Amino acid sequence: MLRKLLTNSLLFGISPYIPQVINVFLLPIMTQYLTATDYGIAGTINAYTQALTALSTLGFNSVLGVIFYKCSFQYKILWREIYGFLNIWMIFFAFLQGLLLYFIIPEEAAEYKWLIIALTNFSNVFFGPTATIGNYYYVNSMKPIPIVWRSILSGIVTLLANYILVVHYRLGYLGWYVGGFLGVFLMNASYWYAVNVELKLSPIYNFKRKTILKYLRVSLPTVPHYYCGFLLNSSSKVIMDFYSTPLPVFGRANIMIQISSLMENWVNAINQAIYPMCMESIKKRDEVRAKALIYVYLGITYFCTFIFSLWSREVFNILISNKELASTYPYAVIFVMAFNYRPMYVGASNIFFYHEKTTSLLRLTFCSGIIAFVLYCILIPFLSIWGIVIAYFIASFYMGYAGFYMKVFKDNSKITYPILKIAAIHLFLTVMALFFVDSDLNIKIVITIVFIACLVIKSWLQFKKT
Structure with missing residues (x-):
């Protein structure tokens, strides 16, 4: 039991956090080119975007795991309906998040306001629900490798982009956002083929309203x-x-x-x-x-x-x-x-x-x-x-x-x-x-x-x- 727990922790438990961990170990180099003001700008924007994170899935991430264990024979149909609903919802979520960012981005970052809004929204709108479905499938199926290689690849891309943009081009906080976007976009997009083709979990847009309402009562x-x-x-x-x-x-x-x-x-x-x-x-x-x-x-x-x-x-x-x-x-x-x-x-x-x-x-x-x-x-x-x-x-x-x-x-x-x-x-x-x-x-x-x-x-x- 302990061996299995530690193995799974190291594989698909830690892997989603590899990009953040890599960024931390870049700090001895990065902090030479970043100021407290850069961290302040990033902290301000992140604080408000995290305020909307739970709304991005409407709580369905908690429902997916329960469906997987309680409805073993029909979970794919239910997941596909939720997947389709979330894809539609993300359009409204992107507008809400963009509106919030427009008003809260500090004056020191006003020059790149629209770029920050675009980077923050793009990967989530197009591939956010796809990555959610893929990640929950592999976690609940205890198949760590697909998550691991995606996380490692994303981490390497983020590391290289941050180093080039912050250290070489001296872009400060903006280098962070561009580097983070590239890593997240690559990881989220990489789930599309696996989820829609290999796992046959393509979204159902003509979902049953009763099904969505039933699980919204649990998820909301x-x-x-x-x-x-x-x-x-x-x-x-x-x-x-x-x-x-x-x-x-x-x-x-x-x-x-x-x-x-x-x-x-x-x-x-x-x-x-x-x-x-x-x-x-x-x-x-x-x-x-x-x-x-x-x-x-x-x-x-x-x-x-x-x-x-x-x-x-x-x-x-x-x-x-x-x-x-x-x-x-x-x-x-x-x-x-x-x-x-x-x-x-x-x-x-x-x-x-x-x-x-x-x-x-x-x-x-x-x-x-x-x-x-x-x-x-x-x-x-x-x-x-x-x-x-x-x-x-x-x-x-x-x-x-x-x-x-x-x-x-x-x-x-x-x-x-x-x-x-x-x-x-x-x-x-x-x-x-x-x-x-x-x-x-x-x-x-x-x-x-x-x-x-x-x-x-x-x-x-x-x-x-x-």
Whole structure:
């Protein structure tokens, strides 16, 4: 089980994030030619476009997986109808996104406003739904290779384009957008032949309205659920923009989040790998196995986030050539340690998704987003970037553990978790990482060895028990 989980995590779990990871490792070179203002412009635009991300699929991405497992013999027909509907919807979505970008692009980027709008919309409108269908097919079928080679190819194209445009032509933030567009467009377009011809999942435009309306009732309640991601991760940038935060400060927050995304991508990668295994276990009513998978997920996440946070000063100094930007590492400690909410959230939310209780899930996810948004409004004017990471941690903490106390989970799951104990470990590791991040290297080495030893012993005892 562990071997399969790690293999799948490395293959189709991490592969969708290869372009972002490659971009992070380009930072030692890129930051010599990018300013805090460049990061500020990119952060502002990304914050608003991410606000619309959930609307691009209307929540159907959550429905596709459920259909795959519950309707094994007719999922292709249902997917094709959803595919056709999404292709039509993307035309309206492109107009909405373009209108938003027209009004929010900063004055410093006004010269390239129409180009940015075109690049942001083009690949999503023509191939976004195609890539969604293809990716979900390969993930749920546990066929990682088609995703891997597309992601690697996209990452290489993005890397080369960013290097040429930012380093050689000195285009700054615009080089990022052009390079990112080329990589995403190539990856999304590459799914067209596989989805429409090889898998015979061509879109049905004459779809049954009853079918679409039936699944919209399930998918639309998840849109606020996915907006929790925006409220958690990006609404802080909107609040900073509202308070007219200087672009250099905006840029410092953005670079901190970009580096921290290394860990977030890894945590999400494990989730990609574990999702089909957990859903299969729940389908077979083997929740003991599902719980064991969540514990494995939790242990790996503890290990990665704590080690990264403890050594974040060194990581930032290696990856970032700009001293002003490299000094943002203390913020990353709390931000990264917040990611430990994810395994427990997945453990609870899988029950909600499988039993199609998505409306009830809003009480958990959207409330955590509102908590984050309110705290951002209160804390950012006084604490700046510290306000962002503190608010993010509190909201994530709520989302990670509150679901286990909800009636839907208790009624549909026979498994219990020691939530208070797990939450206490989460807090303890966060305090430890924050306290020792500026310590001497020898002390960090000792702490790392002791921490790894404790994890190994605990894992061995748990394995022996089972």
